[in-house]
Amino acid sequence: MTQEHPKSIIVIFGATGDLAKRKLFPSIYRLVQNEKIGKNFAVVGVARRPWTTDEFRSNVSDSIQSSMKESKDLEEFTSHFYYHPFDVTNPSSYLELNGLLTELDGTYQTEGNRIFYLAMAPEFFGTIAQNLKKEGLTDTNGWSRLVIEKPFGHDLPSARKLNQEIREAFNENQIYRIDHYLGKEMVQNIEVIRFANALFEPLWNNRYISNIQVTSSEILGVEDRGRYYENSGALRDMVQNHMLQMVALLAMEPPIKLTTDEIRSEKVKVLRALRAVAEDEVSQYFIRGQYGAGQLEDKQLVAYRDENNVDDNSQTETYVAGKLLIDNFRWAGVPFYIRTGKRMAAKSTKIVVQFKDIPMNLYYKKGETVPPNLLIIHIQPEEGITLQLNAKKDEDESGISKPVKLDLSNNFLDGINTPEAYEKLIYDCMRGDATNFTHWDEVALSWSFVDPISEAWTKGKAALASYPSGSMGPKEADDLLKEDGNQWWPVN
Numbered sequence: 001m002t003q004e005h006p007k008s009i010i011v012i013f014g015a016t017g018d019l020a021k022r023k024l025f026p027s028i029y030r031l032v033q034n035e036k037i038g039k040n041f042a043v044v045g046v047a048r049r050p051w052t053t054d055e056f057r058s059n060v061s062d063s064i065q066s067s068m069k070e071s072k073d074l075e076e077f078t079s080h081f082y083y084h085p086f087d088v089t090n091p092s093s094y095l096e097l098n099g100l101l102t103e104l105d106g107t108y109q110t111e112g113n114r115i116f117y118l119a120m121a122p123e124f125f126g127t128i129a130q131n132l133k134k135e136g137l138t139d140t141n142g143w144s145r146l147v148i149e150k151p152f153g154h155d156l157p158s159a160r161k162l163n164q165e166i167r168e169a170f171n172e173n174q175i176y177r178i179d180h181y182l183g184k185e186m187v188q189n190i191e192v193i194r195f196a197n198a199l200f201e202p203l204w205n206n207r208y209i210s211n212i213q214v215t216s217s218e219i220l221g222v223e224d225r226g227r228y229y230e231n232s233g234a235l236r237d238m239v240q241n242h243m244l245q246m247v248a249l250l251a252m253e254p255p256i257k258l259t260t261d262e263i264r265s266e267k268v269k270v271l272r273a274l275r276a277v278a279e280d281e282v283s284q285y286f287i288r289g290q291y292g293a294g295q296l297e298d299k300q301l302v303a304y305r306d307e308n309n310v311d312d313n314s315q316t317e318t319y320v321a322g323k324l325l326i327d328n329f330r331w332a333g334v335p336f337y338i339r340t341g342k343r344m345a346a347k348s349t350k351i352v353v354q355f356k357d358i359p360m361n362l363y364y365k366k367g368e369t370v371p372p373n374l375l376i377i378h379i380q381p382e383e384g385i386t387l388q389l390n391a392k393k394d395e396d397e398s399g400i401s402k403p404v405k406l407d408l409s410n411n412f413l414d415g416i417n418t419p420e421a422y423e424k425l426i427y428d429c430m431r432g433d434a435t436n437f438t439h440w441d442e443v444a445l446s447w448s449f450v451d452p453i454s455e456a457w458t459k460g461k462a463a464l465a466s467y468p469s470g471s472m473g474p475k476e477a478d479d480l481l482k483e484d485g486n487q488w489w490p491v492n
């Protein structure tokens with residue numbers, strides 16, 4: 001793994017699209033501003049639009065100005081950007097692209113290193129990967145890496161097919177499958193909180209933990225992605241990837257070393273230990289919901305079925321809550337509850353670890369309930385951890401303990417924003433660190449878990465609950481926890 005100032009050409013397929021503009025260009029800019037990469041880089045944009053390199057540079061410049069508070073040295077930065085228009089299904093264009101890359105390799109001294117970033121619809125992934133190989137673009141003195149955006153397939157068979165196509169051209173260790181949650185500062189911190197604190201690791205098991213709750217709620221609705229979302233739904237869009245990745249990080253055994261292979265291997269074991277949910281049992285473990293009309297902060301919000309490109313009778317879920325069980329020694333009997341949805345009351349990703357009650361609490365009056373200790377990991381929008389303990393408050397003469405919170409906030413400690421997920425992931429890829437990207441085995445196991453659930457829903461085996469926009473989801477999701485004597489802890 002190269003450590004500092006990695007050198008590379010980054011070819012972005014889909015460079016005129018939304019992802020490139022909103023995430024990729026600003027992230028590369030921040031890497032340069034933060035001196036993570038030096039002068040030895042060039043970015044080549046590919047798409048069909050007949051732009052010139054100057055037009056492309058001006059688009060890159062706009063993207064940075066609209067997303068950053070401060071944007072200096074823009075001219076020097078955009079001078080590293082080049083545009084090469086072509087239709088990626090046309091094999092003859094790859095030779096020309098190779099010519100440009102060879103020339104830029106000389107200009108920027110990038111040592112033959114190439115990243116091919118596929119920021120395009122998945123139907124093109126296989127074609128691009130194969131053409132890159134066939135036309136010799138991966139045949140250099142340096143390394144070649146392929147970055148693939150989600151969704152990685154629609155179910156296990158389609159993901160397998162896609163993987164086979166890509167693997168004909170790239171080895172597993174050249175493939176970087178993006179899950180942008182793995183680039184988030186506090187998701188990466190799960191490991192550190194667990195494995196660098198003597199306080200938590202001894203308690204991190206079914207003897208001391210009652211349940212773990214992972215919530216990722218969004219205020220936004222489906223926006224202009226109705227066409228994609230109708231074929232996806234929250235299960236494929238969020239659960240198969242981001243939610244299961246967070247569960248894997250929370251549940252994995254300590255790796256013997258902090259290497260990519262060891263960490264991935266521990267995550268894979270968790271995914272293998274997930275108790276499979278048979279089609280007929282799905283409604284005991286999973287709740288699906290769809291947002292209806294509602295209101296948030298005086299704003300009237302339309303129902304999902306009234307959004308653009310959404311069927312009037314759509315059965316697509318915009319919300320999922322689930323109870324996951326991990327059948328191993330550490331976690332037997334501990335439910336991992338997950339929930340995610342659009343048009344909810346808050347934008348919030350949080351993990352709440354609820355510890356078991358102590359056997360007897362002398363400080364509580366008879367009949368009073370004992371608040372459990374909670375460890376809350378705030379992933380976004382705020383970043384940090386909160387530990388909820390019980391202590392006597394000064395003003396309280398009764399001697400009764402009350403919940404108090406110990407807050408450790410990253411924003412507060414640093415006084416600056418932590419890097420964007422994409423910034424970290426692009427840098428990791430340039431350095432050859434694939435730890436925070438998903439291995440094929442993880443993708444395959446996640447689809448195996450999710451497929452029977454979507455199959456049951458497609459066959460109408462469980463009701464689709466409705467929830468008002470601006471709420472925290474359907475009542476049925478509360479009942480799921482109530483049956484176990486638990487409740488969702490608030491996240492907003």
Ligand SMILES: NC(=O)C1=CN([C@@H]2O[C@H](COP(=O)(O)OP(=O)(O)OC[C@H]3O[C@@H](n4cnc5c(N)ncnc54)[C@H](OP(=O)(O)O)[C@@H]3O)[C@@H](O)[C@H]2O)C=CC1
Pocket residue numbers: 013014015016017018019020046047048049086087088089118119120121122149150151
């Ligand atoms: N946008 C986001 O926030 C996120 C996106 N993703 C994923 O990233 C990928 C890209 O998404 P997004 O940027 O939103 O998509 P867009 O539809 O905005 O962009 C698609 C890009 O592909 C190009 N394109 C389409 N067909 C061809 C072709 N035949 N040859 C060459 N270029 C082509 C388009 O350019 P042109 O029309 O000029 O050819 C455009 O640059 C998708 O896989 C998506 O699922 C993942 C997470 C978040």
Ligand SMILES: O=C1O[C@H](COP(=O)(O)O)[C@@H](O)[C@H](O)[C@H]1O
Pocket residue numbers: 216218237238349
């Ligand atoms: O991958 C996706 O994630 C976003 C939510 O990401 P976040 O970083 O804002 O939490 C979600 O809106 C989108 O539907 C999904 O494709």
